[in-house]
Every structure is written in structure tokens, then in C-alpha cells.
Amino acid sequence: MKSSSNALQTIKGRVLTRHTLHRQDGLSLQYFVATATGPVIVEIVQQQHVCFIRSVDEKWLKQHPELSQISSQPVALKNFKHEDVTAVYCRDLRLQRNLIRIAKDQDIELFESDIKVEHRFLIERFIALDAEFSGYFEAVKPGEHPKFIANRGRRTELKQPLKAISLDFECSFSGELYSVALYGQTPSGVVFEKVLMVGEPQATDVTYIDWVADEPSLIHQLIAWFNDYDPDIIIGWSVVTFDLALLYRRAKHHGIALSIGRNNQSLSWKVEDKYRPETLSLPGRVVLDGIDWLKAAFYQFERYSLEFVSRALLDEGKAINNVTNRMDEINDLFANNKPALAHYNLTDSRLVWDIFEKTQLFDFAIERAKLTGLELGRVGASVAAFMNLYLPHLHRSGYIAPSAPASDGIESPGGYVMDSIPGLYKHVLVLDFKSLYPSIIRTFLIDPKGLVEASLLPEAETVAGYLGASFSRNKPILPQLIKHLSEQREQAKTNLNAPLSQAIKIIMNSLYGVLGSRGCVFHDAKLASSITMRGHEIMKQTRDWIEADGYQVIYGDTDSTFVWLGNDVDETKVQAIGNALALKINRRWGETLAEQLGIDSFLELEFETHFDQFFMPTLRGSTEGSKKRYVGTQRKPDGELALVFKGMEQVRSDWSPLARRVQYELYDRLFAQQDVENYLKQTIDQLNNGELLNELVFVKNLRRNLEDYTAKSSPHIKAAKLLFNATQDETVTRKGARIEYVMTLCGAEPVSHQTSAIDIEYYITRQLAPVAEPILTILNKSFNDISSNQMTLI
Incomplete structure (x- = not known):
């Protein structure tokens, strides 16, 4: 060759x-x-x-x-x-x-x-x-x-395997490299393990350690390894912003050309000192960061540390005793037990690999790139993905893309959210429109090209939208793209190809967001409004048809309709009722749209969920029903009932563990018709007696550097500032820093440097009261009465 x-x-x-x-x-x-x-x-x-x-x-x-x-x-x-x-x-x-x-x-x-x-x-x-x-x-x-x-x-279409490696560095507090671990597996399951470790060779049974004399030797050895092993993909945890950025800085410090790209090309950054995935240049190799790709695949975790995610997904954590203060232990291992440090380093690298395998992130990243035309490894970029999908079809239709968004500042409304009817119910069905916005685009021929073409056509050849929009019936691009994606997704489901199905779902659901974004040159309020306002119409009409059949709709949100069947309905008939309702509504939409607009309906209502019991709370301090907040019991496949929370404090990490646990227990007792009042009294007693201190700690990450915050009154910002003043540790001021604090009589204080007494009253009135009041209201009880009674007993 x-x-x-x-x-x-x-x-x-x-x-x-x-x-x-x-x-x-x-x-x-x-x-x-x-x-x-x-x-x-x-x-x-x-x-x-x-x-x-x-x-x-x-x-x-x-x-x-x-x-x-x-x-x-x-x-x-x-x-x-x-x-x-x-x-x-x-x-x-x-x-x-x-x-x-x-x-x-x-x-x-x-x-x-x-x-x-x-x-x-x-x-x-x-x-x-x-x-x-x-x-x-x-x-x-x-x-x-x-x-x-x-x-x-x-x-073309290929099933070409790509060679990947998981990479992880260990270093001193100042950033000097101690070791690098490399872990991978071939498609047949053959494992590759290597740790490059700075230090004198030691007698050990471990065969995967290569000893190097010093940090420059480690970097040179790693460059040689890349040229020899030659991976297509590098994965890691914060691998761009930490590992590769650290390696780049240390190589630059020693004047070493970091030629770990293919053909001996160097790793570089398009913007100096901006170590972000979008500024990384590494010719011939793709870098996938575990955190970014989990988020891209819509995995959600309370925290995205490797320890937390690996515990949640793999039931395994880091190979170290003190994860919280691991820097001290890493320094000790480097000085006294380097084989143990190598094991810790390699375990981190393997955990990342196992997470990618468990969540099928390799396959997801590949399928996403095949669908969108984005570079393999590029996360986000939904506007660029839309351009890649749409532009070649647009050119073949005789048009070029606009130079700028057409919207004149009139913005489209959001999804339809119905006023709820608060209360405690039995037998509530949730009927969901499958991919509502993509279905609206396909059904009503909503399309950027169709919008501009319609101005030249007679009304009979167009379909009306909103804000004065109309759309050509002649060869629309976007509806055809959605048709193709929908067919691909159904085939992926048939083939049990979960990564492809998930990638298509995310892309389809991003299409409205792109058209509604001023960052997209195709943005036009007429397009976005013709989607969301049509969604409002569909949700309202669906509610009217359901209620005409004798059922009550108690809530609706974007694409979901909550239907109360009545507390006395025969439970054995619930499934049949839900399926029959969905079938009837779908038939009505098909008939209505064919008669009124002469178009085919691709709206598909599905019977999604049956809540055996369901609670819709009121707004705090009001009799008005809340929105996007509810809790219910849903029967699992094994017949056991499970609590499902939506928008409640129990699923929000910015509430204390105490509030979340108590809220779960309160609803569990409510639905089981068990005592609530005495449970609250007992909890307040325990809180006053100092028995629940381990559940009072708030945990929040800094979303930007501490100096960039303007709202200095936020409790975690105050705690972070106190922590820095006490330790002079700049890492606690940086974006992503994990701040653990409690509320004291002097306000928020970091757990590790707490100097004031816990503010028990804060936890009673600001944590327990908000989660208890919705339940107590429906039981005609008062939290103030319960809490004040307990205070008089002290």
C-alpha cells in the first residue's frame, strides 16, 4: 500500500x-x-x-x-x-x-x-x-x-469495529504525573491492561506495571504506546477537561511534543487554555467523555462523580479506602505502596470501560454519528445535526439555507400545561401522545421549505399553521425526514437495538427545539408556534372528547393527559378502558383531520400508565392545583406497588436527605392508610433530640467558579466561601466543586468546618413543613399544630 x-x-x-x-x-x-x-x-x-x-x-x-x-x-x-x-x-x-x-x-x-x-x-x-x-x-x-x-x-453502511482504550491519570496535588492506566477489551473479550508508573522497579506479582524513571519518561513512554497500540477511541471520566488537559500541560512544561495523534501529529487546542471537548484537536483519534455521553443519552444521576455513577450502575466503586479525601491516600500510596496505587488507577480506568459497556455508550455514540453526520465524539450540537440532515435535501429542492433567523421577536408559547384538579384519587390513567411534536410536524406538514413555498401557492395546496403561517403540501422535507426516522426507530425496536432507538428518539425530539432556537438559521416563530399552538389545540380537543365519554381529566402536560376513571371502577377493566380510550381518540383524530384539512393523521395516543392511587397537591398556601408535581402508586410487573414522584422534593437533590426520606414515608403511609400525624411527631422529636444529624447535610455542586456567582446569598455559595477561607484550598472554589453544608444558627456552614449549632427550627419549618403540608391539608390537619405541640413537650 x-x-x-x-x-x-x-x-x-x-x-x-x-x-x-x-x-x-x-x-x-x-x-x-x-x-x-x-x-x-x-x-x-x-x-x-x-x-x-x-x-x-x-x-x-x-x-x-x-x-x-x-x-x-x-x-x-x-x-x-x-x-x-x-x-x-x-x-x-x-x-x-x-x-x-x-x-x-x-x-x-x-x-x-x-x-x-x-x-x-x-x-x-x-x-x-x-x-x-x-x-x-x-x-x-x-x-x-x-x-x-x-x-x-x-x-455506505458498515459494521466496522473500532479499537478503544480507557485512560486515567493519577497525579500529585500540584499536577505532577504519578501514573497512567490504560484498559481495553477486544470484541472477542481479550483484556488489555497497562499502568505506566513513575518509580524504581519493585518486586511484585502484578504484570501490568511498566516502571519509568520520571515524569518525562512517562510521557515519552505513553507517546510510544499510542503509536504502537494505535486506538481509534479514547474514553475516560472528565478525560478532556482533566486527563488530556493535564497531560498537555505537563508535556508543555517539559518541552515534549505530545505526538499521540495519528501519523505522529500532536494533541493541541484550538483555543489556548480552553481545555474543552470542542477545542481539542487530536488527528485520527476520537475522545468520548463518560460524563458528557451519559448526559447525551439522557442518563440522570444525583452526582456524576465516577464513584457515585459506578456504584449506581455497577455496584462497585473506587479501589481506595477514603474516597472523599483520596488525594492524601493517593500521595501515601505513591510514596509507600505503588503497586496498590497502580491497582487503584487501573480500577478507575476499568470502571469507566464497564460503565460504557453497561450503558451501551459506544454503540449510542456510533449510532448518533451515523444518523446526524456529526463528527464521532461530538456531543450536543443539535443545530448542527439539523443542518446536516436538512441541507442536502434543501439544495436538491432548489433552495439554499437562510443567512439568519426570520423571527421578528414574536416567540412561540411552550407546551400546553392544563390547570390541575388537586385531590386524592384512585385509578388514574395517563394517556401519552407518542412523540407529539414530531407527529405534529409530520401530520401538519410543518417545514421551513414548505413555509416559504406556500406564499406562492393557492390555499388549496397548503395547510394552515399559526401566526399567519401556511405550508406547502408538495414534497415537504422535514415531515419526510421524520417519517424515515420513525420507520428506522420501529425497526430498531424490532431488532432490539436500544442504542439506535434511543439515538433516534433524542434526535426526533430535538427538532422542535432547534426550530424554536434563535441559534438556528431556520428559526421562525411561525414554525415553532405552528407546532406548540397546534399541540395546545390537540390537548384541549382530546380532553373534550374524553370527558364527553364520561371520564374526568384532572391534569394535562405537553403530551400527557391524566384521566380519572372514578374510585369505584372495576380494576380488572382498567387496561381495557385505557386501550379503548386511546384507540377511540386516534380514530377521531384521523377522521377529523381527513375531513377538515384533507391530511393523514400521524398522531398516536397510547395508554401509558395506570396509577392505582394518585395525589395531585395544591400550590403552597393556595387552593389552586399545582403543575408538574404529583405522586402516585404504580404496580410493577411482579405485582408490587411502587411510589412514583414527579417534580416533588423527594426527587430533587437540593433538599436535605431528611426531607426526601420523610416525604417518601408520608406518601407511603397516606396510600397505605397508615398514621401520618404520629409519624411526624416522632420525627420532630428525633430531630430535636439530635438523632438525625446525618440527614441534615445538603450537597450541591458549584455550576461555575465561585467568583462568577452574583447571588452571594445562596447557602452553598456562603458555605463554599467559608470553606475556602478556612482551608485556602482553591479547588473548593472551582466549577464542579462539591459543597457539603448544614444550616446553623449562623446560616450555612461547611460540614468539615462547622462552628455553630444546628438550626433545628430551620429544618422543621423549611424542610419538614413544605413536604408535609400537602398531605396534612387533605387530611384536614395542620403542621403548625403538630410541630407546636411537640415543641411544648420539650
Whole structure:
């Protein structure tokens, strides 16, 4: 593969990273591609940056000497104002920047000027992760990866395994590297384990430790390991913001070129000192951070420390005695028991791997990239994903993307939230519209292209929206994309492909959010409102139809309708009633939309949940029903009843463990018709007697650096400031720091440096009272009476 050949060949593989090289003959696109026979560098030469201007502005290009090397050509496309447009081509980045600068200064509208050339090549060809390239191999130097000069590329589908490694560093408090652990498994289950440890070789039965003399030697050894093992993917826990950032800083400190990318290219950052995933550049390798990808897959945890998440998912934690103060123990192990430190380091690395396997995050990341065309490893970016999906279809329909959002400041309303009817109920059904907003888009043909086309069409060829919008019935793009995604998701469910199903669900549900965001050039209040206001109409009409059948709707929220069947309904008939209601509503919508608008309905109401008992509280200090807050009992498959909380203090980490435990117990007793009053009295007695101190600790993380907070009155901010003043430990002031505090007679104080007595009255009136009052109100009891009676007994 190292000899030059002009014979046309093809290669297939997965695009790992994308780059643009600036050469004398123009831009070259460089893609690192994982193939079945190993990594290949694919280059497409003599490319140009492309954007568009209105054809009437083309003469403007000729008037500026700085733009004389820019070429242009009319194309068979129009903008959203139905004006002819001209394509503009720039051979290098300097010309592109000049064009954008001068156009902005002279108020000339540029379209699609922010799309990077390495992305556009793939987008226009519907290439996402898997690609097939045609071209020829070029001779390379010994030790370099094969280079393939491509003249064409197209989308394909592969089941190509990628080689991954989990990486984790241990270091001193000042950041000096002690060791690095590397853990991975092949698809067949063969385990790879290695720890590079600074120190003199020690006699040990452990075979995975490689001893190195000092920190520079560790870095050099790690670079050599990367070139030898050559992973496609690196995973870790805060692996970008901590591990790779730390490695970069230490390599820079020693003047070592950190060439851990492919073809001996160095790890670098697009913005110096901004060690974020979006600024990382590591050619040929993909980096996946466990925290970011768990959140992307909609996993939710009270805390995202490796210890907490691994305990929750794997029932296993870190291999260290004192997790909270592990820095002291790590320093002690490095000084006195380096094999034990290696075991701790490797365990952390393995735990991350096991979490990825348990949650199928590898598969989820791959499926998401295949669906959206985003770079493998890029989290978030829902606007970019929408652009990747929509733009090639838009071009083939004869239009270019707008240059800016069209909304004039009129924003669309949120989801419909019905006024609730508070009370204690038996037999409440929850009927959910399946993917309501995507279904509305598909049913009512809501589409950016359809919106601009409708202005040229007679009313009979359009479907009315809101805020004066109407949508063309002719070949809408977005409804067809949703149709395709829906079909893919059903097939994924049939194939038991949970990662693909979850990826599609998240993408479909993000489409409304993108159209409702001013960060998207397709944003238009007419689009977003035609989705949400149609949702309001659907929810209201559904409620009316259900109540016409003799049932009472006690609450509704966005896509869910809560139906009370009556306390005396035959429990054996509940399932049949729920299914029959959903079927009837779906049939009504199909008939109504066909008759009134001549469109097919893709609205699908499902019988989702049956609450045996259900409680809808009032707003605090009011008789008005609350919203987005309720609790009920739901029967599990084994027949046992489970409590389900929504929006209540019990599921919120900013309430004390005492409040959450008491609230759970109160509702458990309410539904079981057990005594509530005496339980509260006993709890207050225990609190006054100092028996519940371990349940009074609040835990909250800093969401930004301490100095960036403006609301200094927040209890955890006060506690963090006191903690820093007492310890001078700057880590407690940084974003993500975990602050543990209690409320004392002098306000919030950190647990480790508490100097004042606990404010018992605070916990009674501000923690117990709010969780107890909704229940006591319905029982015609008063928390004040209960608490004051207990106080008189002390």
C-alpha cells in the first residue's frame, strides 16, 4: 500500500476525524478513516470554500481588489425570498475571511458561509460516519499510515469495529504525573491492561506495571504506546477537561511534543487554555467523555462523580479506602505502596470501560454519528445535526439555507400545561401522545421549505399553521425526514437495538427545539408556534372528547393527559378502558383531520400508565392545583406497588436527605392508610433530640467558579466561601466543586468546618413543613399544630 499506483481503487471505513489543510494549490480535505485493514488517511485535493450571495450582488465582488481571486458562478438555486443566487468560491482561508469581513462591513448578505469545507463535502453527499471513497493510494514514508487520494465519496453502511482504550491519570496535588492506566477489551473479550508508573522497579506479582524513571519518561513512554497500540477511541471520566488537559500541560512544561495523534501529529487546542471537548484537536483519534455521553443519552444521576455513577450502575466503586479525601491516600500510596496505587488507577480506568459497556455508550455514540453526520465524539450540537440532515435535501429542492433567523421577536408559547384538579384519587390513567411534536410536524406538514413555498401557492395546496403561517403540501422535507426516522426507530425496536432507538428518539425530539432556537438559521416563530399552538389545540380537543365519554381529566402536560376513571371502577377493566380510550381518540383524530384539512393523521395516543392511587397537591398556601408535581402508586410487573414522584422534593437533590426520606414515608403511609400525624411527631422529636444529624447535610455542586456567582446569598455559595477561607484550598472554589453544608444558627456552614449549632427550627419549618403540608391539608390537619405541640413537650 506504500507504492504509488494510478489504478482506481475504493476503500470503505468510518470517518474518525476531519481536517482542512491549506496548500499552495488550494484546500485539501483530510479524513482519518478506520478501515478493516487499519487506519487510512483520505485526502481530497484542490477543494474550495463555498458560500452564496444574491445574484444581484455578484457585481459587488468585482469592485474589491482584495476579492479579485474569488470566483463565482450562477447556480440553479434560490434563497427563501425566491431570489436567484450565485455560488462564491474561495481557494484558501484568507480569502474566505476577507470575503466575510468585507461583506459584513458593506451589509452584503452571505449564505451558508459558516459551513466548514471538510463538513460540506460529507453533508452534500449524505455521508455521516461510514463512507466509501474512490481514488488511488499514494506512496508514503516508512512508519506513516497509508494515504489515499480520493476523487469521489459516497455514503455506505458498515459494521466496522473500532479499537478503544480507557485512560486515567493519577497525579500529585500540584499536577505532577504519578501514573497512567490504560484498559481495553477486544470484541472477542481479550483484556488489555497497562499502568505506566513513575518509580524504581519493585518486586511484585502484578504484570501490568511498566516502571519509568520520571515524569518525562512517562510521557515519552505513553507517546510510544499510542503509536504502537494505535486506538481509534479514547474514553475516560472528565478525560478532556482533566486527563488530556493535564497531560498537555505537563508535556508543555517539559518541552515534549505530545505526538499521540495519528501519523505522529500532536494533541493541541484550538483555543489556548480552553481545555474543552470542542477545542481539542487530536488527528485520527476520537475522545468520548463518560460524563458528557451519559448526559447525551439522557442518563440522570444525583452526582456524576465516577464513584457515585459506578456504584449506581455497577455496584462497585473506587479501589481506595477514603474516597472523599483520596488525594492524601493517593500521595501515601505513591510514596509507600505503588503497586496498590497502580491497582487503584487501573480500577478507575476499568470502571469507566464497564460503565460504557453497561450503558451501551459506544454503540449510542456510533449510532448518533451515523444518523446526524456529526463528527464521532461530538456531543450536543443539535443545530448542527439539523443542518446536516436538512441541507442536502434543501439544495436538491432548489433552495439554499437562510443567512439568519426570520423571527421578528414574536416567540412561540411552550407546551400546553392544563390547570390541575388537586385531590386524592384512585385509578388514574395517563394517556401519552407518542412523540407529539414530531407527529405534529409530520401530520401538519410543518417545514421551513414548505413555509416559504406556500406564499406562492393557492390555499388549496397548503395547510394552515399559526401566526399567519401556511405550508406547502408538495414534497415537504422535514415531515419526510421524520417519517424515515420513525420507520428506522420501529425497526430498531424490532431488532432490539436500544442504542439506535434511543439515538433516534433524542434526535426526533430535538427538532422542535432547534426550530424554536434563535441559534438556528431556520428559526421562525411561525414554525415553532405552528407546532406548540397546534399541540395546545390537540390537548384541549382530546380532553373534550374524553370527558364527553364520561371520564374526568384532572391534569394535562405537553403530551400527557391524566384521566380519572372514578374510585369505584372495576380494576380488572382498567387496561381495557385505557386501550379503548386511546384507540377511540386516534380514530377521531384521523377522521377529523381527513375531513377538515384533507391530511393523514400521524398522531398516536397510547395508554401509558395506570396509577392505582394518585395525589395531585395544591400550590403552597393556595387552593389552586399545582403543575408538574404529583405522586402516585404504580404496580410493577411482579405485582408490587411502587411510589412514583414527579417534580416533588423527594426527587430533587437540593433538599436535605431528611426531607426526601420523610416525604417518601408520608406518601407511603397516606396510600397505605397508615398514621401520618404520629409519624411526624416522632420525627420532630428525633430531630430535636439530635438523632438525625446525618440527614441534615445538603450537597450541591458549584455550576461555575465561585467568583462568577452574583447571588452571594445562596447557602452553598456562603458555605463554599467559608470553606475556602478556612482551608485556602482553591479547588473548593472551582466549577464542579462539591459543597457539603448544614444550616446553623449562623446560616450555612461547611460540614468539615462547622462552628455553630444546628438550626433545628430551620429544618422543621423549611424542610419538614413544605413536604408535609400537602398531605396534612387533605387530611384536614395542620403542621403548625403538630410541630407546636411537640415543641411544648420539650
